[in-house]
Amino acid sequence: MAGDAPIAVVIDRVSKTYPGRSAEQRVTALEAVSLSVRKGEFVCLLGPSGCGKSTLLGIIGGMLAPSTGTVTVNGTKVTGPQPRNIAFVFQESTLLPWYTVLENFQIALKLQGIGASAWRDRAMQALSSVGMEQFVNHYPNQLSVGMKQRINVARGICLGTDILLLDEPFAALDEQTRMVLGEDLSVLLARTGKTILFVTHSLSEAVFLADRIVVMTARPGRIKASIAVPEPHPRSPDFMLAPEFGALRNELYAVLRDEIRQTVAAMRQARDAGG
Amino acid sequence: MVPRDRILVASIQGAVVATLLGAWYFSTHSSRLLSLFLPPPERVWSSFQVVAASGQLWAAAKVTLLTIAQAYLIAAVGGVLVGFLVARSDRLLKLFEPLLSGLFAIPLTMFFPLFILFFGLGPESKIAYGATYAFFPIALNTIAGFSSVDRLHVRAIRSMGANAFEQFRYVYFPAALPVTITGLRIGFFICIASVLGGETLASVTGVGRSIALSAELMETARMYAWIVSVVLVTLVLNLLVYAAESRLRRES
Numbered sequence: 401m402a403g404d405a406p407i408a409v410v411i412d413r414v415s416k417t418y419p420g421r422s423a424e425q426r427v428t429a430l431e432a433v434s435l436s437v438r439k440g441e442f443v444c445l446l447g448p449s450g451c452g453k454s455t456l457l458g459i460i461g462g463m464l465a466p467s468t469g470t471v472t473v474n475g476t477k478v479t480g481p482q483p484r485n486i487a488f489v490f491q492e493s494t495l496l497p498w499y500t501v502l503e504n505f506q507i508a509l510k511l512q513g514i515g516a517s518a519w520r521d522r523a524m525q526a527l528s529s530v531g532m533e534q535f536v537n538h539y540p541n542q543l544s545v546g547m548k549q550r551i552n553v554a555r556g557i558c559l560g561t562d563i564l565l566l567d568e569p570f571a572a573l574d575e576q577t578r579m580v581l582g583e584d585l586s587v588l589l590a591r592t593g594k595t596i597l598f599v600t601h602s603l604s605e606a607v608f609l610a611d612r613i614v615v616m617t618a619r620p621g622r623i624k625a626s627i628a629v630p631e632p633h634p635r636s637p638d639f640m641l642a643p644e645f646g647a648l649r650n651e652l653y654a655v656l657r658d659e660i661r662q663t664v665a666a667m668r669q670a671r672d673a674g675g
Numbered sequence: 676m677v678p679r680d681r682i683l684v685a686s687i688q689g690a691v692v693a694t695l696l697g698a699w700y701f702s703t704h705s706s707r708l709l710s711l712f713l714p715p716p717e718r719v720w721s722s723f724q725v726v727a728a729s730g731q732l733w734a735a736a737k738v739t740l741l742t743i744a745q746a747y748l749i750a751a752v753g754g755v756l757v758g759f760l761v762a763r764s765d766r767l768l769k770l771f772e773p774l775l776s777g778l779f780a781i782p783l784t785m786f787f788p789l790f791i792l793f794f795g796l797g798p799e800s801k802i803a804y805g806a807t808y809a810f811f812p813i814a815l816n817t818i819a820g821f822s823s824v825d826r827l828h829v830r831a832i833r834s835m836g837a838n839a840f841e842q843f844r845y846v847y848f849p850a851a852l853p854v855t856i857t858g859l860r861i862g863f864f865i866c867i868a869s870v871l872g873g874e875t876l877a878s879v880t881g882v883g884r885s886i887a888l889s890a891e892l893m894e895t896a897r898m899y900a901w902i903v904s905v906v907l908v909t910l911v912l913n914l915l916v917y918a919a920e921s922r923l924r925r926e927s
Contacts, residue, residue: 461834483836494831498849507845511835559835 758817816858
């Protein structure tokens with residue numbers, strides 16, 4: 401589907417080192433990561449914890465500066481946050497608790513430069529697309545975690561950017577809620593045609609949602625493999641029962657297993673060295 | 676609360692006050708010695724009327740309220756400003772937060788004579804004393820408020836393109852407000868207590884001075900009349916502060 405679309409995001413040999421007081425404290429989160437994402441493509445970043453997936457997302461979104469390398473979005477080099485091109489969706493707790501659901505949308509759309517006449521329609525449309533329109537005057541803490549994340553995802557989509565970065569958006573949800581939300585997301589995003597980078601820990605989520613899954617190594621994060629999922633969007637829940645789904649999931653697990661073991665071994669080593 | 680519960684609570688509270696007044700009335704009427712130090716309520720009431728009618732009450736209250744207002748203004752502006760600035764950087768926070776809480780733990784009453792030496796017996800010394808005392812809880816709570824801001828909220832609003840002012844307006848300010856308001860309220864009552872305390876210790880004017888003077892002259896009925904007026908004024912101020920607080924919280 402996105403095979404011949406123009407390139408939207410180019411990540412060119414990006415490294416990120418967090419400085420420490422001493423050489424041992426310095427952490428290399430990413431090492432020479434290069435990746436191109438086509439317009440309209442849905443890419444999942446998968447890897448063991450601490451492999452720099454979120455760091456990479458932060459660098460693409462201009463929230464963090466890379467130590468070396470460059471990121472280019474729609475032909476322009478990224479030097480800071482670019483709210484007109486890129487929207488972030490974090491965990492559900494990023495809805496501001498002192499504003500109602502509608503006010504949260506109002507602020508996001510106002511920062512986006514959308515005028516007083518247009519924001520309400522946009523917000524209501526986004527909320528009804530996730531079935532949350534009757535909760536506009538609720539405060540986030542009055543809603544369940546799953547409802548909040550529906551609203552949060554809707555807010556990210558309604559900002560109208562070409563690119564959407566989702567940083568483990570379903571991490572706080574239970575298995576069943578994340579399955580339902582994943583299905584909804586697949587439908588919604590197929591409709592909008594956005595370019596998406598999605599960080600997750602879940603193999604099933606990655607296979608179900610992505611056009612391409614990029615597997616990263618244990619720290620320092622490098623790209624280990626890139627696996628295509630040739631299933632058209634929107635995907636029905638039946639896809640999860642198909643043999644291709646199981647095969648892809650197993651393939652991913654085989655690629656990831658060594659990295660997870662390595663991460664655990666490194667953690668043990670650090671623990672033994674420390675104490 | 677259910678209306679019935681509210682009536683119950685109000686009647687218990689009323690009963691406690693009535694019992695205290697009753698105890699006051701009967702104990703002072705049954706013991707002559709006690710009534711020397713604690714005159715019966717009706718004598719306090721008539722003294723109150725005399726003080727109020729003579730215009731002394733209003734003159735003294737004006738001095739004291741003005742002193743409290745000036746002291747509090749200095750403490751509130753200074754405390755919020757210092758608290759905000761300190762909470763802006765981790766280094767300043769590590770440096771000044773322990774220093775401020777350490778200073779607040781020292782009973783500043785010990786230094787009251789210094790305030791008199793520096794600022795004299797007039798209202799200025801009480802303004803300085805009240806402002807200094809109230810500054811600490813306000814600054815400390817403002818620091819606590821601003822350093823409790825969720826980093827994820829800041830990241831989210833930054834990713835939406837908020838500039839420094841918009842980050843403050845939508846995230847830092849509302850996040851810090853509840854704790855800061857608590858500090859402002861604590862500071863307000865500390866301010867009242869230290870101004871009145873300062874006036875009783877060393878002053879030429881004000882309500883506190885009138886209380887101390889009546890005590891020295893053994894005019895106990897008059898002394899309690901002054902105390903009653905302080906209680907009434909504090910009650911009104913208390914209500915005003917709570918009204919202002921709930922309004923601020925609602926508007927944020």
